[in-house]
Amino acid sequence: MTGAIRQQMSGFTATYRRELNAYFATPMAYVFLAVFLLALGLFTWEAARFFDSGVADLQPFFAWHPWLYMVFLPALAMRLWADERAAGTDELLLSLPLGLPGLVLGKLCAAWTVAGTGLLLTLPMWLSVNYLGSPDNAAIALTYFVSFLMAGAYLSIGAAVSALTGSQVTAFVISVVIAFVFTAAGWPLVLSTVQTLFGTGFADLIARFSFITQFESAQRGVLELRVVAYFLGFTATFAFLNCLWASRRRLG
Amino acid sequence: MLDVRSLEKAYGSKQAVRGISFAVEKGTVLGFLGPNGAGKSTTMRMIAGVLEPDVGDVLIDGKSIISDRRAAQAALGYLPEGAPLYNDMTPPEFLAFLASARQIPKAQRKDAIERTIADARISGVLGQRIGALSKGYRRRVGLAGAILHDPPVLVLDEPTDGLDPNQKRAVRALIARMAPTKAIVISTHTLTEVPAMCHRAVLVDRGRIVADDTPEGLARRSDEGTLESAFARLTDQVEEETL
Numbered sequence: 001m002t003g004a005i006r007q008q009m010s011g012f013t014a015t016y017r018r019e020l021n022a023y024f025a026t027p028m029a030y031v032f033l034a035v036f037l038l039a040l041g042l043f044t045w046e047a048a049r050f051f052d053s054g055v056a057d058l059q060p061f062f063a064w065h066p067w068l069y070m071v072f073l074p075a076l077a078m079r080l081w082a083d084e085r086a087a088g089t090d091e092l093l094l095s096l097p098l099g100l101p102g103l104v105l106g107k108l109c110a111a112w113t114v115a116g117t118g119l120l121l122t123l124p125m126w127l128s129v130n131y132l133g134s135p136d137n138a139a140i141a142l143t144y145f146v147s148f149l150m151a152g153a154y155l156s157i158g159a160a161v162s163a164l165t166g167s168q169v170t171a172f173v174i175s176v177v178i179a180f181v182f183t184a185a186g187w188p189l190v191l192s193t194v195q196t197l198f199g200t201g202f203a204d205l206i207a208r209f210s211f212i213t214q215f216e217s218a219q220r221g222v223l224e225l226r227v228v229a230y231f232l233g234f235t236a237t238f239a240f241l242n243c244l245w246a247s248r249r250r251l252g
Numbered sequence: 253m254l255d256v257r258s259l260e261k262a263y264g265s266k267q268a269v270r271g272i273s274f275a276v277e278k279g280t281v282l283g284f285l286g287p288n289g290a291g292k293s294t295t296m297r298m299i300a301g302v303l304e305p306d307v308g309d310v311l312i313d314g315k316s317i318i319s320d321r322r323a324a325q326a327a328l329g330y331l332p333e334g335a336p337l338y339n340d341m342t343p344p345e346f347l348a349f350l351a352s353a354r355q356i357p358k359a360q361r362k363d364a365i366e367r368t369i370a371d372a373r374i375s376g377v378l379g380q381r382i383g384a385l386s387k388g389y390r391r392r393v394g395l396a397g398a399i400l401h402d403p404p405v406l407v408l409d410e411p412t413d414g415l416d417p418n419q420k421r422a423v424r425a426l427i428a429r430m431a432p433t434k435a436i437v438i439s440t441h442t443l444t445e446v447p448a449m450c451h452r453a454v455l456v457d458r459g460r461i462v463a464d465d466t467p468e469g470l471a472r473r474s475d476e477g478t479l480e481s482a483f484a485r486l487t488d489q490v491e492e493e494t495l
Contacts, residue, residue, distance in 0.1 A: 014352035088336030097325035
């Protein structure tokens with residue numbers, strides 16, 4: 001049993017290292033990190049009026065995470081499989097004695113690491129609110145953790161869709177649309193529309209599957225296993241789809 | 253060493269390979285010839301485990317590519333058509349990635365990479381990104397990737413395509429050096445290099461084997477006694493038959 005899992009996961013380390021190096025060997029990771037941090041800062045200060053709230057917490061900062069992830073993380077993930085297909089290196093990859101799950105998770109985790117680095121670089125924000133007042137640090141730590149898990153869910157969408165096409169642009173556009181559906185399902189505007197059309201019960205169901213709803217419950221500072229399970233389960237589901245879609249190449 | 257058993261593959265309604273079988277023993281270099289679209293690359297992809305055959309099986313060093321794919325792939329070195337490579341890596345990084353992916357024990361990795369760099373004659377370009385290399389060097393880096401784990405079976409799809417005469421000679425010399433200890437299948441368009449490089453020539457057309465002979469024997473099948481005229485006659489003949 002463990003032997004079988006080890007075989008399926010063979011190639012994880014090699015793939016993870018290769019992909020992580022590929023992000024930093026080109027300007028890609030640096031550009032991503034710079035623009036992501038710039039956008040996050042801009043939205044937090046200008047749009048959410050971080051200083052005007054008069055409360056020392058990171059709520060205006062976290063509120064933007066789902067929306068920025070929705071656009072930025074598919075951009076980070078779009079190359080993972082589409083690029084291999086365009087360059088023909090997927091043929092090289094499939095001729096290696098590796099298990100597909102190891103390849104899929106290796107690639108996903110490399111992108112996840114870059115996203116995590118972006119999150120780590122926002123720590124000065126956390127230090128700032130501690131300087132300004134006395135925020136609920138446990139709640140902030142928890143929200144950071146759940147935000148990291150949520151990043152994995154967004155990336156898993158991008159990576160899986162990237163396995164469907166040889167074009168990075170197509171992969172990006174489709175991923176953002178799917179990500180928007182899962183994000184905006186918790187948006188009051190969408191929710192109230194759904195409520196009028198299909199009733200409260202259905203609206204509740206939709207809201208329960210929304211990233212924003214799940215993420216907001218983390219911001220209340222209570223660690224709910226349900227939320228952790230939701231994001232990990234979501235990521236696992238799309239990683240599984242990723243395996244399926246990447247293995248279609250073997251059928252010709 | 254390599255046993256290809258009645259492979260068949262269709263892309264949609266187009267039958268690309270219709271029952272190809274051959275076996276290659278250690279010490280043999282087999283030239284896999286045929287016009288474009290004859291099914292050469294499709295066959296080689298199926299041998300490499302990149303593409304699943306509709307019918308048939310391939311045994312590499314006794315292991316089935318269908319039921320024991322990873323063991324079969326571990327015994328195979330494969331150079332895909334056009335030698336696709338990761339442009340953002342340097343040759344040593346690329347070889348280190350393959351060594352890790354092929355699970356070569358850590359203690360042997362350095363030796364294997366150094367030996368391969370020497371064999372493929374790429375020591376002059378180690379610091380450059382693969383994307384910046386000339387076509388000849390790219391091909392040699394691809395070859396280096398195929399022989400890194402010293403596999404008993406090698407499948408090389410057009411290893412000399414697009415190389416200048418000197419580079420072609422270097423690749424032929426490398427193949428000749430490896431020939432005694434391996435079973436090697438090479439596809440090529442350059443018929444003139446077949447007698448110098450291959451012990452045996454398999455000619456395919458429209459997904460079928462139309463001739464399986466020594467290069468000399470194949471050449472004798474035409475009136476002019478050259479491989480080129482035999483190639484033209486055997487592949488044209490089939491075309492007339494189907495018309």
